[in-house]
Each structure stands twice: as structure tokens, then as C-alpha cells.
Amino acid sequence: MAWLRCSIGFADRDGQFNMRILAVDDDPVFLELLAGMLKAIGYGHVTTVASAEQALHEVDTSTQIYDCILSDMQMPGLDGTALTTAIRLRSAYRQTPILMITAMAGKSFVDDAFTAGATDYITKPLDMIELKARIGMVARLLSERHRLAEFARLVGQRxxxxxxxxxxxxxxxxxxxxxxxxxxxxxxxxxxxxxxxxxxxxxxxxxxxxxxxxxxxxxxxxxxxxxxxxxxxxxxxxxxxxxxxxxxxxxxxxxxxxxxxxxxxxxxxxxxxxxxxxxxxxxxxxxxxxxxxxxxxxxxxxxxxxxxxxxxxxxxxxxxxxxxxxxxxxxxxxx
Missing domain, CATH: 3.30.70.270 (Reverse transcriptase/Diguanylate cyclase domain)
Structure with a gap:
């Protein structure tokens, strides 16, 4: 049951749970800021890409599955909604937490994001405390999925x-x-x-x-x-x-x-x-x-x-x- 395939990160030398995170945004300044904030709250394994197309290439070619994806909503070419839809078509990423980080707060944008399969939606400007809470939620979610991963192998059996x-x-x-x-x-x-x-x-x-x-x-x-x-x-x-x-x-x-x-x-x-x-x-x-x-x-x-x-x-x-x-x-x- 490939739908539940999930890589659950690893522990660093201090035993802290760490995730492999893919961050997507066409603004290089914001990407640098985001990566710095994530490192500051304990998540230093962040790969950054500047477009949805690059993100899809990364998830398709990376030797390791990303645990969490952070994406901007409005980008040239494929936007964040289209990226989310495309990622959900990859069997290894059907359950991967996808957090939209965007300045677009309108209801239509929120609806589109969650309908496409987003797990959460955070509006810019980014707040360190809020980011820590949301990423912490993702870490707890992944930990629970790890416990349930055996279902993927056995649930098809009566x-x-x-x-x-x-x-x-x-x-x-x-x-x-x-x-x-x-x-x-x-x-x-x-x-x-x-x-x-x-x-x-x-x-x-x-x-x-x-x-x-x-x-x-x-x-x-x-x-x-x-x-x-x-x-x-x-x-x-x-x-x-x-x-x-x-x-x-x-x-x-x-x-x-x-x-x-x-x-x-x-x-x-x-x-x-x-x-x-x-x-x-x-x-x-x-x-x-x-x-x-x-x-x-x-x-x-x-x-x-x-x-x-x-x-x-x-x-x-x-x-x-x-x-x-x-x-x-x-x-x-x-x-």
C-alpha cells in the first residue's frame, strides 16, 4: 500500500526529531529567511527550490523522501495549488504534510489549497512562534503515522x-x-x-x-x-x-x-x-x-x-x- 509510504526523518546527536523539509518559493530572500527560521527552531535539513517545476523534479529524483513540504501560493508557472495537486499524485507523497505559506488570505485561495490537498495554511508575514507551533504539529503527526505504518501493509487483508x-x-x-x-x-x-x-x-x-x-x-x-x-x-x-x-x-x-x-x-x-x-x-x-x-x-x-x-x-x-x-x-x- 504505497499510499502510506512515509519517511519519518531521524534524530540528531541530541536525540531531537528532525525532518527533511522541501521549501518552495520564487522569492530567494524569503527562502533564505524561512530556512534560517526553521534552523533556529531545530529543523536544519531544509532544501530550497525557486519554482514548482523544480520542486517536482526534486521529489521525483531525490534518493530520500521529504517529510514535509512548505510552498508559496502564487508563483510563476505552476502555482502552489497546482503543485500540491501534482505532489498528491505521487504515491510516496499522498500523505506528506504540505503547508502553504503565502500572503494570499482570501477564502477562495484557502479553499483551493485545502481542496488540492494542503494540510495547513499560514499567512505571511511569518511569525517564529506560529511557525514553530505548526511545524511541531507536523512532527507529532509524522510520529503518529510511523506508529500506524503497519496498517499500510496489512489493511488490505481481512x-x-x-x-x-x-x-x-x-x-x-x-x-x-x-x-x-x-x-x-x-x-x-x-x-x-x-x-x-x-x-x-x-x-x-x-x-x-x-x-x-x-x-x-x-x-x-x-x-x-x-x-x-x-x-x-x-x-x-x-x-x-x-x-x-x-x-x-x-x-x-x-x-x-x-x-x-x-x-x-x-x-x-x-x-x-x-x-x-x-x-x-x-x-x-x-x-x-x-x-x-x-x-x-x-x-x-x-x-x-x-x-x-x-x-x-x-x-x-x-x-x-x-x-x-x-x-x-x-x-x-x-x-
Whole structure:
């Protein structure tokens, strides 16, 4: 499963985690500044290139895989969005963190970057503290991926005897789930939009009601395969909708959209569950129940009570995971 191929850097003589970073910007002065800031916060293995074309040549010819890519948005020739799209087509870089560092703060630029596959979006002028926090986040993400790398080799097997140390509560990027983005990228997208610009955005959760039961009975590989089955049905049921989908952990997917849905959440729930019944014979062979989902009511931001952008995701997940007795007549979760 080449999609999860990931080089996890190395430790220097002091034992500090270090990453191989590729920085892309057509401004040589900024590139020098960025490399200096990265070195100052402990990341000295930085390769700089002056264009997207040079970046693609570098990732294609380098003998070592880069752990993280930092790219400008607006550049002559291929821009940062096109570069991100091109990099994601390389199997070795489908999950590599890509951080856009740009002066372009407009929502359309943010949308384009995350739709292309960006992991995070930082606006210039660059702040040392913010850069350290964002790169530190990437280091933690890569460390977690290293722990999950065994999934790439085994997740395609429905072998109950295979013992994988799966973490029920952890978000992850599910193998084969092509329309899915990382939950971290979804959070970063909303944080980049900010409170004022996200009022048109809505979120809803899709919870596998018997996920805990399947997790406790199945091997780690089979559990991840189950999540892939559910993800495939979510994508098929939402194929006419413009949504971003991420797996948030604990058997729950979360979706965000900026358009009114062409179907109700009740109809969506029915469609997904009907689709999952096609897997009944496979789950019976594994002596497991067919996964069943609950789709929560749509959560939106309020002009009257603005909160941090990621709070909307929390409310969407809570609405999908709340037991029936905690829901109101409209399906909304009751406090």
C-alpha cells in the first residue's frame, strides 16, 4: 500500500526529531529567511527550490523522501495549488504534510489549497512562534503515522488473526478512501477561515453505531477495513454533494459543506445503511455485524454566539454520537 509510504526523518546527536523539509518559493530572500527560521527552531535539513517545476523534479529524483513540504501560493508557472495537486499524485507523497505559506488570505485561495490537498495554511508575514507551533504539529503527526505504518501493509487483508494495535479513538486517513482528508487538515481549514468567514459552512457527523462492538471483536486490520467500507458508502451516497469528509476517530466521520444539501440527513442515513447491507455476507464470514450508521443533524455557526471554528465539528460529532434519548423531536441533540 504505497499510499502510506512515509519517511519519518531521524534524530540528531541530541536525540531531537528532525525532518527533511522541501521549501518552495520564487522569492530567494524569503527562502533564505524561512530556512534560517526553521534552523533556529531545530529543523536544519531544509532544501530550497525557486519554482514548482523544480520542486517536482526534486521529489521525483531525490534518493530520500521529504517529510514535509512548505510552498508559496502564487508563483510563476505552476502555482502552489497546482503543485500540491501534482505532489498528491505521487504515491510516496499522498500523505506528506504540505503547508502553504503565502500572503494570499482570501477564502477562495484557502479553499483551493485545502481542496488540492494542503494540510495547513499560514499567512505571511511569518511569525517564529506560529511557525514553530505548526511545524511541531507536523512532527507529532509524522510520529503518529510511523506508529500506524503497519496498517499500510496489512489493511488490505481481512485476516482476523492479524493483530494490529489500532487506536479506537484516533483520527486517521483510511486506506483507499480517496475523497477523505485528514481530520487535522479539516480543523486547519476551519481555523484558517476564521470565525467571520465560516458562517456559510456547515458540518454533520456520521457515526458507526456498532463501531465499538466491531472494534472489540475484530482484528485491527479488519476494523480499518470496516471503516473503509463505510467511507466508500458515504462517498457513494454523497457523490452529488460538494463536501469534505474526514474520519475523526471513535467510529465517527465528519463532513463539512458550504451548500444546502440536496437530501435530508435522514435520507442520507438510509442510503448509507442500505449500501452497507451489500457487505452482509462478508461480515457474516468474519462473524461480525454489518456496520450501521447514524447521521447527525447539521451544525452551523451562529452570528449571535460565535465560538472557535472547530467547535462546529465538535457539535456535529456530538449530534451524531448522542443516544436517541438525548435528541429532541427535530433530531437535534438536547443539552
Amino acid at each position: 485476516a482476523a488473526q492479524v493483530d494490529i494495535n489500532a487506536d479506537f479513538g484516533a483520527p486517521l486517513l483510511i486506506p483507499g478512501f480517496d475523497r477523505g482528508i485528514e481530520f487535522l487538515a479539516m480543523e486547519n481549514y476551519l481555523l484558517t477561515l476564521g470565525v467571520k468567514r465560516m458562517y456559510a459552512t456547515a458540518a454533520f457527523g456520521i457515526h458507526v453505531k456498532n463501531a465499538s462492538m466491531i472494534f472489540n471483536k475484530a482484528s485491527g486490520a479488519t476494523y480499518i477495513q470496516m471503516l473503509g467500507d463505510v467511507g466508500a458508502q458515504i462517498v457513494d451516497s454523497l457523490k452529488a454533494e460538494d463536501v469534505k469528509i474526514a474520519y475523526a476517530g471513535s467510529g465517527t466521520f465528519v463532513c463539512i459543506t458550504e451548500r444546502d444539501m440536496g437530501q435530508t440527513t435522514e435520507d442520507l442515513e438510509i442510503m448509507i445503511n442500505i449500501g452497507l447491507m451489500d457487505f452482509e455476507a462478508i461480515y457474516a464470514t468474519d462473524r461480525l455485524p454489518v456496520p450501521q450508521v447514524r447521521v447527525g443533524e447539521i451544525a452551523r455557526s451562529s452570528f449571535l454566539s460565535p465560538t472557535k471554528p472547530t467547535r462546529m465539528l465538535e457539535r456535529a460529532i456530538a449530534a451524531a454520537t448522542a443516544p436517541p434519548e438525548k435528541r429532541g423531536k427535530s433530531g437535534q441533540m438536547v443539552a
